[in-house]
Amino acid sequence: MAPNRGRGGYRGRGSSRGRGRSRGGSNAGRTQKRGFAPAKVLEPDNEALSESGSNTSDTDSLSNADSASDREEEAQPISNAYQTLLQSYQKANASKAKPPRKRAKTHHVSYEREDQSHDDHDNELDRTDEDEQLPDQEDAQPAHAEVEEPEDDAEENGTDPFTVHFANPDENELSKRLAAISGNTWTTERLNVTGGGKCLLQTPGENHNARPTRKVASTSVLDLKPRLVANAQQVLGDFDGLEQAIAPSVYGYQDVLFGGRTTRNASRLRHITCLHALNHIFKTRDRVVKNNAKLASNTEQDDVEYRDQGFTRPKVLFLLETKQACARMVDAITQLCDFDQQENKKRFIDSFSVPEDKFSDDKPEDFRELFEGNDENEFRIGLKFTRKTMKLYSKFYTSDIIFASPLGLRRAIESGDAKKQDYDFLSSIEIVIMDQADATLMQNWEHAEYVFEHLNLQPKDAHGCDFSRVRSWYLDGHAANLRQTIVLSAYLTPTINTLYNKHMRNTAGRLKYAPDYTDGTIETLNFGIKQTFSRFDSPTHIKDPDARFKYFSTAVLPQITRLPKPPEGGLGVLLFIPSYLDFVRVRNSLVDIDISYASISEYTDATDVRKARSHFMSGRHSLLLYTGRAHHFHRYNIRGVKRVVFYGVPENAKFYEEVVGFIGKSVERAEVSEREASVRVAFSRWESLELERVVGSKRVRKMVGERGDTFDFV
Incomplete structure (x- = not known):
């Protein structure tokens, strides 16, 4: 269970329970331009604060707007983007094939056929250890075999969030909102939530026309x-008070940063997000298929x-921490939608x-x-869908959903020649769902940052795209500004707030x-133990x-060394250090x-x-240094603790x-009296978010x- 030292954070364990785990710090193993260079000291603190992470104001210190003329100028569409994009692809593909006939419009590469020109690359991109033993199992028939006809479905109405946000957005309103985002101008509204909690809704613009949102009960x-x-009615049914607060934003295509994920609501949150993802994919597919039929009938x-x-x-894109979390997501999808076939399901479960x-x-x-x-x-x-089939282990360029860990996705992008890195499959991601972001913080957060930096970039190759159909x-x-990002975490930190901003x-x-x-x-x-917080x-x-470190060396450590040393054992001081760099x-x-x-x-x-636990319990060692990540990955039960000092x-x-x-527990075993036992916590004003969760919001400001x-405190 030891964490990893390289940038990629991979270290084989030689166990049947898994190959390895990324457990560097937030920047564990400094990123090099090439390769996975090891490092002795891995990660600086996750204490680099965002502009909103160091205060408790409702607006999170969002900056004021620039002038209206500047914002409008910055938000204007890139006038030559379409022509430049076409010219670059036409030049690259001039010698490959003749221009397609107009009737080729009726075939969209993503839904109507497999692009064979990318097979070799996809096999490398999607490679896992299982793929080395099992060949990729593609359909014997073309991918469009089951989707030639759309669902028998009513036309989407004009108030459908899918239509308003993605399919047919108002160009004038979109331009205004893009200008406001460019100027970092947001209108903040505080929402009331049943059961308490702080819920802030921000909309781009000063005098915005908020989109009407109905109550989602x-x-x-x-x-x-x-x-x-x-x-959906059977699995989810009615939403509780907290779910009603976030459901309008989830199903209304707004970004959501939810800092209240627990083991109790985890299953409900999975089903809420998976239902939204399925609904979005099915609406996108059916709209394409219907338009294909219209073009085909246009004689x-x-x-x-x-x-x-x-x-x-x-x-x-689902960003998840473990394979088991991925299995739970796929299980939630199959509960929400009935498929006639689930291809490669046994292989998936076994792996x-x-x-x-x-x-x-x-x-x-937890x-x-x-x-x-x-x-x-x-x-x-x-994961790929047709009308009746769900297929696992589909190639990235023919998939509707990609499930990945941040480490796994980064490895896929960086595999092979560094000059030929391929992340074009992330160019059209419209929904990102990141679960257990707090656990990702305990791994290597740099991998998550890397993935977000490579989302919604202009593709380097055409990949058979029909540009007359591209929105x-x-x-x-502007794809990044219409993409919906949903982040679920047990708590919020400055690092997660930076992702939000x-x-x-x-x-x-x-x-x-x-x-x-x-x-x-x-x-x-x-x-009944005295707890002292020192700023x-x-x-x-x-x-x-x-x-x-200066405060610890001059104020805390001298007090530890001056503690009485009983003849029968040591001091029993446990020094808890959240960051590995501080630990070193x-x-x-x-x-x-x-000492x-x-x-x-x-x-x-x-x-x-x-050895360390045994010698500390027996008193041979007076002091035990213990890191936050060691506790996260193992949750050791340390005996012999008489005093605790929190470095942070x-x-x-x-x-x-x-x-x-x-x-x-030491007091219960009569190993130390309540009078002798003590807790001391060192903190600074930059730890207001962490301190609030420990001492409460009514004390933290003071x-x-x-x-x-x-x-x-006692």
């Missing part, structure tokens, strides 16, 4: 394809255009799913949900939700690591200190972990509760303010 009011209605060859597609076929029973009940629920089953985190797989906003380079800039608007932290985790602890001065978040820095500083210590990090071998506030408030619980620097 159940799936019965959604604009769903007929084949989804019955199962007079009238000059009719149907702008109904993107550059390539894949429309939905992606294992029994979820490898951990005992004493492990926390740990078991993340690591139960197949916890391998390097994967990518395509205008694709050609104008940088890559979630949807013309339909964006919604951010954070749970109610009025009381905080500290209110649930009943150990140190930190001028900027960039200089925060240096200020933190502190460990190196203890070389010249007269016996042990250390457990995410890279410590299992044998050394056992954990991003996951559950870690605070569990580590303080080590002392609580604690990060100017008055006082020490706060005691």
Whole structure:
């Protein structure tokens, strides 16, 4: 279970439960231009704050608008984008084939035929360890065999979010919203949520005309394809109060950053997002097929255009942490839609799913949900739909959905010659669903950033695209602003807020939700142990690591060394360090200190972990250094803890509760008295989000303010 040291974060475990896991830090293993270079010290802190991450204001410090004329000028469509794109492809393909006849319009490469010119590349792009033993199982018949006729479906109405946002957006309104986004001008509205929590809805523009949104109380009011209605009502039915707050944004194609994901609502969130993805794909496919039929029946060859597609076929991207999470998503899809056939399903189950029973009940629920089953985190797989069939292991360029981990997708892009990297299959992604973003933070967040940087770029090759069918906003380079991004996380951090501000800039608007932290985790602890929070001065978040180390060296460490040393054992001090870089820095500083210590990090071998825990429990080591990622990946139960020092506030408030619980168990075993036991937490004003989850929102503003620097709780 040791994390990985290279940029790609891959390290073989030699176990039947999976090949490896990416466990660097947020920048674990600095990215090199080529190859996967190892590094000794992997990751700086996830403490680089976004402009909204360091305060608690409702508007998240969104910048003011530029002048109206500047915004309008910046948002104008790229006038020569279409002509330039055509010229580049025509020049590249001039010697390959004659120009297609006009009747070729009736055939769209994404739905009507497989593009054989990309077979060799796709085999390399989609390669996994399983593919090395099993050949790719393509259809014996052309892909259009089952989709020549559209669904027997009523025409979409003018208020359908799919029509308003993607199929037929108002050009004037779209131009205004693009100008507002370019000027970073948003109108913020605070929404009331049943059960509490902070829910902010932002719409581009100052005096925006908000799109009408109706209350979404159940799936019965959604604009769903007929084949989804019955199962959606059976699986999801009515939405609760919190779901009603986010459902209008999810099904209205707004970006959603949801910071309240739990093990209890995880299944419902899966079904909500999968239903939306299926509905979008089916509407897109049927619109293309209907227009194909209209063009085919146009015997007079009238000059009719149907702008109904993107550059390539894949429309939905799921970014997931483990293969087991992928298996759960596919299972949710099959529950929501009945398919006559599910091709390669057995192969998929054998490769992606294992029994979820490898951990005992004493492990926390969130740990078991993340690591139960197949916890391998390097994967990518395509999923294709026809009218009656769901096919797994489809090639990327013929897929409707791509399931991948950030590491697996990056490996696919960077495979082979660096000059021939192919990410064109991401050019027409219209919905991104990222689940368990908090777990991705504990891996290598740089992989997720890499994927988002390569979304919705202009493709380098035509890939058989009929440009007369491509939507205008694709050609104008605005696909990223119409793409919907849904991020689900157990909590919000400055790093996730940066993703929100940088890559979630949807013309339909964006919604951010954070749970109610009025009381905080500290209110649930009943150990009777003194907990002291000490604030140190930190001028900027960039200089925060240096200020933190200086405070620890001058104020905290001397107190540890002055603690009485009982003859029967050591001090029993556990030093919890969230960041691996800080861990290395502190460990190196203890070389010249007269104190016996042990250390457990995410890279410590299992044998050394056992020795460290044993020697700390027996008192041979007075101090134990323990990293946040080591706790995330293993959730060790450390014995012999009499005092805890938090080098920084954990991003996951559950870690605070569990580590303080080590002392609580020591008190129960009479290994230390409540009077001798203590907890000390060092924090700066740049940790307001983390601190709020621990002490509660009603205290955090006072604690990060100017008055006082020490706060005691019992």
